[in-house]
Amino acid sequence: MKVPVTVTVNGQVYQREVEPRMLLVHFLREVLGLTGTHVGCDTSQCGACVVLMDGKAVKSCTVFAVQADGAQITTIEGLARNGQLHPLQEGFWEMHGLQCGFCTPGMILAAYDLLQRNPNPTDEEIRHALEGNYCRCTGYHNIVRAVRYAAEKLRVQA
């Protein structure tokens, strides 16, 4: 019934046996104990579960763990490097881009995907790119500022 998968999460290789129907988000949260990735809905609307799979943002509630076999996954826990916050994490903190924090990991990783594709987005482009991520606390105002902050910082670094 269970099948073996090998998934690299935040640089670490994990080999586990899972039910074929197990969702990637449950694999991360319940099998690996990485609870930074959240579940907010059943219909792939809210984006709380967004992680990077082979560098691209995916809703991990819509991916089976077996589909991630052989993939590289980055979750919010793996974004900071050597104790240094990623500019997006820093931006969300600086600009008060979060309140309850529940949507934040997915929001940050969706924004990460955007900035890879478009390092200098307009506010409108940021809002459009994040339309698959719901935030119920901030009204998105400061999330847009946070992403802009990160974009500027990444451009300076690059």
Next chain:
Amino acid sequence: MATRYFGVAMKRREDPRFITGRGTYVDDLTLPGLVYAAMVRSPHAHARIKAIHKEKALQHPGVIAVFTGKDMVESGVKSLPCGWLLPGMKLPPHYPMAVDKVRHVGEIVAVVIAQDRYTAEDAAELVEVEYEPLPAVADGAKALQPGAPAVHDEAPDNVCFRWSIGDREKTDEAFRRAHRTVKVELVNQRLIPNAIEPRAAMAQYNPATDEYTLWVTSQNPHVHRLLMAAFVLGIPEHKLRVISPDVGGGFGSKIFLYPEETIVTWAAKQVGRPVKWTARRRESFVSDAHGRDHITEAELAVDEKGKILGMRVKTIANLGAYLSTFAPAIPTYLYGTLLSGQYEIPTIYCEVTGVFTHTTPVDAYRGAGRPEATYVVERLMDLMARELGEDPAEFRRKNFIPPDKFPYQTPVALQYDSGNYEGALNKALEAINYKELRRRQEELRKQGRYIGIGFSCYIEACGIAPSQVVGSLGAQAGLWESALVRVHPTGKVTVYTGSHTHGQGHETAFAQIVADELGIPIEDVEIVHGDTGSVPFGMGTYGSRSAPVGGSAIVLSLQKIKEKARKIAAHLLEAAEEDVVFEDGKFYVKGVPDRFKTFQEVALQAYLAHNYPPGLEPGLEASSFYDPKNFTFPFGTHICVVEVDPETGKVKILRYVAVDDAGRIINPLIAEGQVHGGIAQGIGQALLEGAIYDENAQLLSASLLDYALPRADDLPAFEIDHTVTPCPHNPLGVKGIGETGTIAATAATVNAVMDALAPFGIRHIDMPLTPEKIWRAIQAARAA
């Protein structure tokens, strides 16, 4: 007091854990031997339960137990209580699981406990329930019609209560001598809160100590404990510990005692293993308490000069199938009392009929009664201004309560403590460049483009609330707040607050207050909340009460700490206590600032008690319970500017300006964030959101695919400003800021759209103002 922190836009201290994925929400927790609960919910809005067959589910591998409502009741479990009683109100029982009948879609009929989440959900589908479907009614007005299916035998006409406020005869008289009147029928549609973290509960029972621990998504863990222990499960209160860790948004929906946490706590003892339940979003839609759902007829009367003579309001409030914890208070004392708005209105009469329907229970959702009142008042003000051909800003200004009339007694019970409404209006008009904008509106209309300017001059009563007052109005609780301040021997400080943060930033804002008062670095202050095992009994967070009530409780405790510390310092300095001053964390004799004892030195001595004032107890901690003297009354003006595309009916928000007065601001960053989020939810109601029930009381909008929450690209950037009129009756001078945006934004947005549509002669469209509704209204207007 040196204000090194108060008023500073500090970054939040709670954020590092959230931006790195180290927050701890209930569903993140696990325990050895943990098992999972899945709820079996009714697909019918109204049905008799003929039989429940557990066998197939029990035979499913991995299933541990299946329980029904009958099992719970037979073991002595009682009804979930209602925490606010109105005279003559009908109070039918509400068991955690239905026993004989189901009364709304989603009501729980059984629970399956299994070794993992997937197995529990599989087995829940194997529970066979035989239903005899019965006719159902979802609409509040239809439920009142003769022959409507009754939700409860106790209320055959579906009326839970009839409530009124104000002077009926005086108001009728005002309308008789009015120069002009306007009347409007408004639907304030039902909303579904949708905190992004679904509700969750995990419970553990220890048979050796007979103690329970419940982790639950709660805005008020002590209230959860009290209601569950004393009323439902009969657990001695001291044997139940309730922990509400990081909570992913509440907006009211996590105040109430729900069936699920009760079931999980009870089941943990039955199966002898810890049990966890986490709502799927589909469950949130049918089981989180909904908000609003009013049908209202409202009228306004003015004299020849356009001064308001009176207001008359009649509302049907849909309460859903059962009375949720604070349900009766929301459409009554949090609604009717706010109908005076910012205006001098000599007489108001409001009557409210609370109605049972076969729908999910309705209770407080961000703003709770006050957005509904503001919507009524501000729609009436706009309609009257249009009726009189006056500018809506000037019509409001003319009717404002002037600053010299405070404290102001309204005809609907509240006494406003302070206000300067014109100040906020002027600031908002200036920000929006009003005159130029009106000119531009005229110009664009000639080109067939329709922009609209909408106002909302709102008042809010929050900082809930003086205990004796709410007690006299039916509250079954006091609404004070607690704070325990514990100074450790090294001078570090832990504050245990009865408030609960689920996004509001108390860990930062409260620490700012403490660090200032004690003159210590903010890093030396820790704020603890959300655990009945460590925090003194507290009432929690809702009704924008944390800063004015919770913050004031902390200030009281800090005063006690400083008084005692001064005694110790005086002894150490060999000085008279009254000669010792405390400044910037140092105690010194007046005039001799270079001979001092630091707060940390005094704290250490409090615990050593070697060189110590005779008769003084060792230790340095203090607890307080602060009961507010009045509500606080934030106010402000919000202006929304929209453009409506007449070909598609789509609304685009061009600008949104908010000028709020919440008194002194502890942390502008946090306060602005609260306003942003509030506005987003208010706009959500105006343009997007709405629960849809069909004629069989099926909830059609039961997922995020079907229920439109505002997305990033639905909203504009917000322009935020404020005025400062300190609250005169609490030690911090603060009011509440958490709900202002939601209270104001709905009316401002709808008024803006109606202003845009004025050239078509369109007077009113009910929310949400979807492109389809607007397009249809334009087509109808063009055809006429």
